[in-house]
Each structure stands twice: as structure tokens, then as C-alpha cells.
Amino acid sequence: MPDVMLVNKPATTLTANGDGMPALVELQAATLKYGQGTLALSETDMRIGDGEFVAVVGPSGCGKSSLLKLVSGLHLPRTGNVRVQGQDVKGPIGICGMAFQNSNLLPWRTTLENVLLPLEIVEPYASTFRRNKLDYEARAKKLLKAVGLEGFDEKYPWELSGGMQQRTSLCRALIHNPRMLLLDEPFGALDAFTREDLWGVLQTLYLDQKPTVILVTHDLREAVYLADTIYVFSPRPGRIVSRTDVPFERPRSLPMTYQPDFVEMVQHLRDSITHS
Amino acid sequence: MFKTFLSAFTSPKAAPWLVTAGFFLVWELGCLLFHVDRFILPRPSEIAVQIVKQHEAIALNSFQTFYTTMLGFAVAVAVGLFLGLLVGASPKIYKGLYPLMVGLNSVPKVAIVPILVIWFGIGTVPAILTAFVISFFPIMVNVATGLATIEPELNDVLRALGASKWQILRKIGLPRSLPYFFASLKVAISLAFVGSVVAETVASDRGIGYLMMAASARFDVPLVFAGLVVIALMGVIMYELFAYIERRMTFWATRSQNPTI
Numbered sequence A: 001m002p003d004v005m006l007v008n009k010p011a012t013t014l015t016a017n018g019d020g021m022p023a024l025v026e027l028q029a030a031t032l033k034y035g036q037g038t039l040a041l042s043e044t045d046m047r048i049g050d051g052e053f054v055a056v057v058g059p060s061g062c063g064k065s066s067l068l069k070l071v072s073g074l075h076l077p078r079t080g081n082v083r084v085q086g087q088d089v090k091g092p093i094g095i096c097g098m099a100f101q102n103s104n105l106l107p108w109r110t111t112l113e114n115v116l117l118p119l120e121i122v123e124p125y126a127s128t129f130r131r132n133k134l135d136y137e138a139r140a141k142k143l144l145k146a147v148g149l150e151g152f153d154e155k156y157p158w159e160l161s162g163g164m165q166q167r168t169s170l171c172r173a174l175i176h177n178p179r180m181l182l183l184d185e186p187f188g189a190l191d192a193f194t195r196e197d198l199w200g201v202l203q204t205l206y207l208d209q210k211p212t213v214i215l216v217t218h219d220l221r222e223a224v225y226l227a228d229t230i231y232v233f234s235p236r237p238g239r240i241v242s243r244t245d246v247p248f249e250r251p252r253s254l255p256m257t258y259q260p261d262f263v264e265m266v267q268h269l270r271d272s273i274t275h276s
Numbered sequence B: 001m002f003k004t005f006l007s008a009f010t011s012p013k014a015a016p017w018l019v020t021a022g023f024f025l026v027w028e029l030g031c032l033l034f035h036v037d038r039f040i041l042p043r044p045s046e047i048a049v050q051i052v053k054q055h056e057a058i059a060l061n062s063f064q065t066f067y068t069t070m071l072g073f074a075v076a077v078a079v080g081l082f083l084g085l086l087v088g089a090s091p092k093i094y095k096g097l098y099p100l101m102v103g104l105n106s107v108p109k110v111a112i113v114p115i116l117v118i119w120f121g122i123g124t125v126p127a128i129l130t131a132f133v134i135s136f137f138p139i140m141v142n143v144a145t146g147l148a149t150i151e152p153e154l155n156d157v158l159r160a161l162g163a164s165k166w167q168i169l170r171k172i173g174l175p176r177s178l179p180y181f182f183a184s185l186k187v188a189i190s191l192a193f194v195g196s197v198v199a200e201t202v203a204s205d206r207g208i209g210y211l212m213m214a215a216s217a218r219f220d221v222p223l224v225f226a227g228l229v230v231i232a233l234m235g236v237i238m239y240e241l242f243a244y245i246e247r248r249m250t251f252w253a254t255r256s257q258n259p260t261i
């Protein structure tokens, strides 16, 4: 089966952001500076198509997290433009789900209540939250089941393992069907087995909902396994040094990651980082 | 047999009772052994006798103290909570208010009692106000700390969803500062007793503080100590009450790391 999926098609035919299509996210010469000093991101151009899965890799401190802050509207660019859905970003855009290296769950809420949190805030769910609570709970439970957490909804986050907390955090990021999913090293703190397990989970959820995803990661195998497009950033101040299309068909599987062309792509990315 | 006796002694439930009983026992025996004059340090049994004998006066005055303390404490909770939320939620207000608050808190509270007497005369009001002034600061500081130390990433998760400041405060800020708030109540209630009793000793004709002053003027030392014991008792009871509420309300903050047996 991997043989079929590994057919290496010409990259251009498979890019999700086919140049004619309207981009969901567009960065034009965007720079981000903290205070007067640190230039975190210099003159970055990027076009991310609707439903595209983008991975961002690069050395520590190069501005990957800053990029997510720009796209979500949590920070505004110092110069240049950030546009989402054709609109200039002027503040938090409210269509994102986010997950970080730490699960950041609320210890006073059960797993289920944690997952429901976005629905208490995002419209159109928030205004009908009380009325539709049962529906929403059913939906949260379905999501928890999909990530392998069935039966844990009444547990508190501190009663879960790190990997389970991270799964919950993924559910929370996805519960409101966000157009865009921003993931900042979500599996960084996990062991290799759990991490690879969660790649599969994330892939399933992605194929199910088809959000636009930006995944920041240090793990090149993870990037190739999950993404349509991989951007490599230079050391600080961050700028894009390469953009790679990943041709492998979905769903991708773990055995696939040991196939020669997969390994070769990882190798290639590895080189472009060390030489940037 | 000896073993069970030992384990009863070391069990965490019995320990506070045993230690307290031991304290009074050592006191009693020490006084007997060294023939300490009851005008210097009365024995616990003499104090107990005095409490029984004077129970009417003690009850009346301790009710007065209890009620002024609770009033002052209630105002302190309201003001401390309000200022704490204000200061914790806004760095600007924090910066602005901070030096003033630290300055005010450094003033010995006893020193303001005479001023309160000038303003309000001898009576209940200075005691209430002293209890309030002395106990609201820890509440304010704790609530502000709880709010100000929210993990920035958690803030980002909500802000990215388009949450308003008020929503973030309600969903995260308030629940998160609850443990800080309840922890501060335990400290504040003890301080409130200190405040009201101190004010009563100088500026009142009622309350335990006044009772003790009057008793010492009559060289009724056992009654002075009886007053101390009653205050300590009220302090312990209120402290335990708030510790209990704290455990109930914020179990998630004091979660045990050990598996339940």
C-alpha cells in the first residue's frame, strides 16, 4: 500500500494553494519587532491556501511562534501586511483554534468542560450555549472519542497523562470547527511513541474537518508526515529560506516514513536548515 | 498497646489536640512547680475558673468583638477583592496604586486608632475600621497576584478566539485567583481580630480588648488571660472555617500528588 502512495508526482500539481485560488492567509513583506530591539521576523512573504496544511521549521528563536502571533492577529506587523480572508488583520481574528507545547488546560474544569470552552466564547455557539449544551457536549464527546479519550470527560486535567492532556488540547482547538488551526510545537514535550500516535490522530481530524493548519515543529519527520507545504526559516531574524511541497498522498502511514523518498525529503530539509 | 498509643499520638488528626493539650499541661505544671504568682502568670485552671465565673461579661464582650471584627473583615473582603481585581487586571492601575498601597500598609495600624477616635469618637466604629484597614491589604495583594500571573499562552488561546477582556476575566482570571483569595482570607481574618482588639483596648468601652484593659486596671490578671484565650479561640475557629471553605472551593489547586489509598 505505501508503494501506491509514494508515487512522486510533480510537486506543482499537488500544491493546495494553486496560485489562481484565493489565499486564506497572505503575508506581504511582513516584519515583526518586539519593543525597539529584537527583529523577530523580517520581510516575510507567504501565501497559504484554504485547507492547506503548512509546516514551519527553523532554528530556535527564528520567529516561528511570532509568525503564528501575526497570523492570529495577536500581534500586528511593524511593516508590511497580513491579510486573512482578504481582510487586513487589525486584531485577534477569532477564527483560530490554537494549541501549544503546554496543553494549557484549566485545572478547575473537567476534560469535557475544557473542550467546551471555545463554544462559550465563539459565536454563533456562545449565545445559544445554554440551550444547546447537550448537543455541544455530545459533539465534544465525539471529538474526545476520536482522539482516544472516551470515558475521560469527567476527569480533571491533572488526572491525565501529558499525552492525554495534549489530546484534550487538540480537541479544544478544534471543537468550534475553526477555519484555521495554529499549532505551536504541540507534540514537542511528548515521547516518540505518543507523538507518532498523535500524528495519526491529527491527520484524521484534519481530513475530517479540512481546516487550514499552520504547524510549528522541530521534528522534520513530523513536518513531512503531516504537511502539504514545508517552510524552512533562517536563524533570527527569521526569513523564509525554502518552501517544499510534500507530494505524498493522504492518509499517510507510519511505515511510509521509512520509505526512501520520505527519508530523502527529510534529509534534504535537514541540509537546507544547516546551510541556511 | 504501646504501639497503638504511639500511632494515635502521631496520627495527623490527633496531633493538633495533643499538642494543644500538652501546651496547657506544661503551662499548668510549670506554674505549680516554680510557684509562679497568679498576678504574673495565672495557671490555665485559674483562667478556666475565671472564664466560668465571668462568663456573662466575657460572652457579651466577645460577641461585641466578634461582630466588629466580622463587619470590618466583610468590608475588607469587598474592598480587597475589588481593588485586587482592578489592580491585577490593569498594569497601569497596578503601577499607579502600588507605592501608595505599600506606603499605607507600612504605617503601623495602631497609630491610626487615635485619628479614628478624633473622627468617630470612642466606640464601635474605630474598631471596625481598624479591623478593615489591617486586613484588606493581604486580600488585595493576593487577588491581584492571582490575576497578574495568568499564563500568557492561556490568555492567547482565549484572545485568538476573539474573547473580550471581560470574558477572559470571567473564564480564567476569577477562577484562577480563587485559591489566592481563599488563602488570603485565612491570614486576613486573624489580622482582623488583631485590629479590632487593639482598637478596643484604646478606644472603646466594649469588647474583649476593653474587658482586658479594665481587668488589668483591677489587677484581675486571670481575667486578662481569659480574654486572650477567648480571642485565640475565636481566631482558631474562624481560621478553620475559612480553611474548610478553601478546601471545598479550590480542591483543584491543592490536589494531592499521591494516589488515594
Ligand SMILES: Nc1ncnc2c1ncn2[C@@H]1O[C@H](COP(=O)(O)OP(=O)(O)OP(=O)(O)O)[C@@H](O)[C@H]1O
Pocket (backbone or CB within 6 Å): A034, A035, A038, A039, A040, A059, A060, A061, A062, A063, A064, A065, A066, A067, A236
Ligand atoms: N514577548 C517578547 N518580547 C521580546 N522579544 C521576544 C518576545 N517573544 C519573542 N521574542 C524574541 O523574538 C525572537 C523570535 O521568537 P519566537 O518565539 O518567535 O521564536 P521561535 O522560532 O518560536 O523559537 P522556538 O523554536 O525556540 O520556540 C526571539 O529572538 C525572541 O527573543
Ligand SMILES: [Mg+2]
Pocket (backbone or CB within 6 Å): A064, A065, A066, A184
Ligand atoms: Mg516558539
